[in-house]
Amino acid sequence: MRDEQKGWKDIPIAGVCWKPATEYHTGDWRTFKPVRDQAKCTKCLLCPMICPDTAIKWNKATEDIEFDYNFCKGCGICAHECPVDAIKMVREGA
Amino acid sequence: MKAGQQETRAMNGDEAVAYAVKQSDVDVVAAYPITPQTIIVERFSEYVADGKVKTEFVCTESEHSALSACVAASATGARTFTASASAGLALMHEILYVTSGCRAPVVMAIANRALSAPINIHCDHSDSMAERDSSWVQIYVENSQEAYDSIIQAFRIAEHPDLLLPVMVCLDAFFLSHTLENVKVLPDEAVREFVGNRQLPLITNHNGEKVPFKLDPDNPITMGPLDLFDYYFEHKRQQEEAMQKAAQIITETHNAYSQLTGRRYGNGLVDSYRLEDAEIATVCVGSTAGTTKTVVDQLRAKGVKAGLLRLRNFRPLPVRDIKEALENISAIAVMDRSNSFGGYGGPIFHELRHVLYDTSSHPYVVDYIYGLGGRDMPQNIIKGIYKDLMEIVETKSVKEYVQFAGVR
Amino acid sequence: MVATISWKFTAREIAEKPELFTSGHRACAGCGPAIALRQIMKATRGPTIVTNATGCMEVVSTIYPYTAWKVPWIHTAFENAAANASGIEAALKAMKRKRRLKQEKVDVIAFAGDGGTFDIGIQALSGAAERGHDFLYVLYDNEAYMNTGIQRSGGTPHGASTTTSPGGTDIPGKTQMKKPIADIMVAHEIPYVATASIAYWQDLLIKARKGLEAEGPAFLHVFAPCPRGWRYDTSKTIELARLAVETCIFPLWEAIDSEYSLSPQSKIMTLKPERRKDVREYLKMQRRFGHLFKPKFEHVLTDIQKIIDKRWNKLLKKCSMT
Ligand SMILES: Cc1ncc(C[n+]2csc(CCOP(=O)(O)OP(=O)(O)O)c2C)c(N)n1
Ligand code: SF4
Ligand code: SF4
Ligand code: SF4
Numbered sequence: 001m002r003d004e005q006k007g008w009k010d011i012p013i014a015g016v017c018w019k020p021a022t023e024y025h026t027g028d029w030r031t032f033k034p035v036r037d038q039a040k041c042t043k044c045l046l047c048p049m050i051c052p053d054t055a056i057k058w059n060k061a062t063e064d065i066e067f068d069y070n071f072c073k074g075c076g077i078c079a080h081e082c083p084v085d086a087i088k089m090v091r092e093g094a
Numbered sequence: 095m096k097a098g099q100q101e102t103r104a105m106n107g108d109e110a111v112a113y114a115v116k117q118s119d120v121d122v123v124a125a126y127p128i129t130p131q132t133i134i135v136e137r138f139s140e141y142v143a144d145g146k147v148k149t150e151f152v153c154t155e156s157e158h159s160a161l162s163a164c165v166a167a168s169a170t171g172a173r174t175f176t177a178s179a180s181a182g183l184a185l186m187h188e189i190l191y192v193t194s195g196c197r198a199p200v201v202m203a204i205a206n207r208a209l210s211a212p213i214n215i216h217c218d219h220s221d222s223m224a225e226r227d228s229s230w231v232q233i234y235v236e237n238s239q240e241a242y243d244s245i246i247q248a249f250r251i252a253e254h255p256d257l258l259l260p261v262m263v264c265l266d267a268f269f270l271s272h273t274l275e276n277v278k279v280l281p282d283e284a285v286r287e288f289v290g291n292r293q294l295p296l297i298t299n300h301n302g303e304k305v306p307f308k309l310d311p312d313n314p315i316t317m318g319p320l321d322l323f324d325y326y327f328e329h330k331r332q333q334e335e336a337m338q339k340a341a342q343i344i345t346e347t348h349n350a351y352s353q354l355t356g357r358r359y360g361n362g363l364v365d366s367y368r369l370e371d372a373e374i375a376t377v378c379v380g381s382t383a384g385t386t387k388t389v390v391d392q393l394r395a396k397g398v399k400a401g402l403l404r405l406r407n408f409r410p411l412p413v414r415d416i417k418e419a420l421e422n423i424s425a426i427a428v429m430d431r432s433n434s435f436g437g438y439g440g441p442i443f444h445e446l447r448h449v450l451y452d453t454s455s456h457p458y459v460v461d462y463i464y465g466l467g468g469r470d471m472p473q474n475i476i477k478g479i480y481k482d483l484m485e486i487v488e489t490k491s492v493k494e495y496v497q498f499a500g501v502r
Numbered sequence: 503m504v505a506t507i508s509w510k511f512t513a514r515e516i517a518e519k520p521e522l523f524t525s526g527h528r529a530c531a532g533c534g535p536a537i538a539l540r541q542i543m544k545a546t547r548g549p550t551i552v553t554n555a556t557g558c559m560e561v562v563s564t565i566y567p568y569t570a571w572k573v574p575w576i577h578t579a580f581e582n583a584a585a586n587a588s589g590i591e592a593a594l595k596a597m598k599r600k601r602r603l604k605q606e607k608v609d610v611i612a613f614a615g616d617g618g619t620f621d622i623g624i625q626a627l628s629g630a631a632e633r634g635h636d637f638l639y640v641l642y643d644n645e646a647y648m649n650t651g652i653q654r655s656g657g658t659p660h661g662a663s664t665t666t667s668p669g670g671t672d673i674p675g676k677t678q679m680k681k682p683i684a685d686i687m688v689a690h691e692i693p694y695v696a697t698a699s700i701a702y703w704q705d706l707l708i709k710a711r712k713g714l715e716a717e718g719p720a721f722l723h724v725f726a727p728c729p730r731g732w733r734y735d736t737s738k739t740i741e742l743a744r745l746a747v748e749t750c751i752f753p754l755w756e757a758i759d760s761e762y763s764l765s766p767q768s769k770i771m772t773l774k775p776e777r778r779k780d781v782r783e784y785l786k787m788q789r790r791f792g793h794l795f796k797p798k799f800e801h802v803l804t805d806i807q808k809i810i811d812k813r814w815n816k817l818l819k820k821c822s823m824t
């Protein structure tokens with residue numbers, strides 16, 4: 001993801017950041033994708049807690065968790081830790 | 095406010111600095127003691143202990159931490175001050191660059207002292223000259239009065255929204271730091287008004303909002319990120335731009351301050367002494383200018399057209415003022431109280447010759463390294479330097495460009 | 503003083519709390535320290551300013567012009583996180599005194615790695631602790647200098663192979679022991695010191711909150727495995743963090759006003775010693791210890807067990823568990 005390159009007159013001083021990291025998608029790092037079996041999931045909320053990339057979110061409206069594949073790096077922690085084995089890691093593009 | 099309302103106090107240079115800091119509504123002082131700066135920290139601690147200031151005083155475990163605390167406090171929106179010298183300044187080296195890079199307007203007093211080894215607590219300028227590329231404004235003072243005046247000006251200069259760079263006020267170890275002098279001080283309110291409140295420019299943050307340039311939980315900003323080859327250079331270019339504006343901010347501040355006190359130090363950047371019709375001149379920074387002025391007067395009395403240029407600012411280098419002051423001088427001797435080992439002269443010499451290279455008159459410029467480790471610079475040595483200059487003018491030749499004055 | 507209330511962070515409550523350390527940071531997949539930071543930021547109680555030492559977490563979270571931080575954040579250098587925190591706290595105090603602070607209270611957190619804490623930053627940390635600044639210092643311990651390519655630190659454990667303590671033909675990795683940094687901090691007699699692990703998020707959050715609520719310096723030593731530096735499969739980060747506790751190589755405890763007590767996850771190992779796992783199980787999963795399983799270096803495994811037992815028994819004494 002490349003940014004337009006601004007000149008020194010157009011950026012804030014002191015190296016203050018001007019973009020949120022959420023505009024930088026890390027999902028394309030992934031080779032395996034976590035896929036959840038909704039029927040198995042007990043919504044224990046462990047996986048959103050331990051995802052290093054905040055790629056599993058609690059949706060208050062639907063009362064369910066959601067994977068954000070824009071950011072999931074495919075580490076597999078969620079699948080490994082899920083107490084009911086509700087998550088499988090599936091090869092991307094498979 | 096009239097100059098007459100000022101009070102005269104007997105103070106040494108360190109005390110004058112501490113007094114100015116006390117009056118400048120400083121929020122955080124973080125410092126670590128080192129001779130000959132110690133008195134500044136001690137006096138200020140007394141002000142804190144006696145409830146004379148509302149400053150938070152952090153007596154850190156090292157100079158590295160002192161300056162680190164100042165940068166972070168400054169980033170949080172506080173007016174900050176520290177003081178150091180020699181080994182202490184050297185220990186801060188890494189954070190000096192961080193301070194300016196974070197655009198933290200920290201003010202620091204340096205009681206210029208030699209660097210080890212061998213260890214020596216006396217005056218020379220090796221410590222601050224080694225930091226000339228750190229993007230700090232550097233002011234060198236001639237006497238304790240100027241130390242007091244410059245500290246007050248320094249806060250206003252550093253915090254100017256167009257500058258936002260740290261400022262060092264350098265005073266000679268012992269010659270100034272420990273020598274009692276009559277210093278005229280302003281009333282507290284006058285200083286308070288002069289320094290004002292710290293101004294925080296607006297800056298665009300990661301939410302695309304314009305927010306005050308400080309660490310504020312209501313308007314978060316991220317400072318000091320990892321900056322790669324794609325933007326680091328742009329940030330350094332911004333710093334140079336700020337330095338370019340510094341000269342004007344320094345002169346404006348100096349003018350405003352003179353209106354208040356009646357005191358002037360040249361134009362705030364350079365201080366010329368009997369240069370108008372001079373044929374030969376010396377150039378120096380710091381307290382040596384005092385002795386040199388006496389020598390100039392003696393020479394003038396004998397009909398020698400001698401003058402002196404004292405650089406008050408070494409950073410930014412007052413290029414235009416140096417040219418204007420010296421371009422019609424035939425021979426110039428720089429007096430450097432520090433050496434650039436293997437560098438063909440000292441730092442002031444390097445820069446001065448480089449500035450004068452562009453003048454059509456091409457004056458002779460020679461260098462005298464003097465006074466290392468506190469070695470005296472008596473009048474007769476300075477006279478000798480002027481004598482050498484006269485000879486250069488006469489013979490139209492230079493025997494030695496770089497010499498050591500006062501070494502056995 | 504640390505208040506004696508213990509917070510019950512429910513999973514639901516935490517899941518609904520805004521993310522202050524967001525997605526889009528560039529830590530490696532499965533990064534333990536990233537989990538630590540996320541979780542700790544969920545334990546904040548209000549306005550907070552963060553300072554970060556140089557190291558992986560600083561680098562991955564703020565690659566210009568991006569930032570993963572939703573709180574005011576500053577990094578200045580490697581060895582000075584505690585000095586930065588001192589300055590921020592001093593500024594807040596002064597501004598409050600001068601009625602220039604909008605907030606009633608602003609918390610200060612310093613994050614630093616093991617290099618930034620055990621080694622180059624220990625002077626600044628010790629100084630700040632002695633001066634009594636009110637801040638939470640979080641050591642995220644991935645047991646080596648990861649940002650610069652897996653070099654040893656004072657926090658690297660005995661026997662681990664790093665790029666500056668390689669497991670060679672003659673020398674079996676790091677020959678020294680891990681510095682007992684949290685005990686060193688307890689010796690500073692600060693109000694709160696604790697060890698925690700990302701495998702037990704609730705315990706970690708409670709300890710982080712206790713650290714924030716403590717008036718004065720608090721030190722939190724968080725065990726945070728690094729798949730890249732320890733050389734294991736990225737999915738095993740939490741499992742390793744748990745095994746470290748279960749093998750007693752990294753016990754969980756806290757010291758309130760220098761009074762040690764074992765945390766439940768470690769206490770169970772004394773109450774039910776059969777739950778305690780063999781350290782080999784933990785070591786075997788990581789290739790940084792791979793060389794120790796060659797016959798020539800097997801004695802190191804015994805040494806590691808001895809070190810663990812000695813330290814564990816010492817800890818039990820401190821916790822009045824013997
Ligand atoms: C004064 C100084 N020395 C060395 C470095 C190089 N350096 C940057 S990060 C780092 C190691 C960081 O290790 P640690 O604190 O454990 O954090 P990690 O990267 O493992 O998260 C080193 C050696 C530096 N930035 N500054
Ligand atoms: S850990 Fe498993 S059961 Fe728990 S919320 Fe995640 S997918 Fe559902
Ligand atoms: S695979 Fe890793 S990054 Fe992706 S959702 Fe699971 S824990 Fe998060
Ligand atoms: S090297 Fe280790 S600590 Fe650093 S980002 Fe990668 S996984 Fe995290």
Ligand SMILES: [Mg+2]
Binds near residue numbers: 617643646
């Ligand atoms: Mg580390």
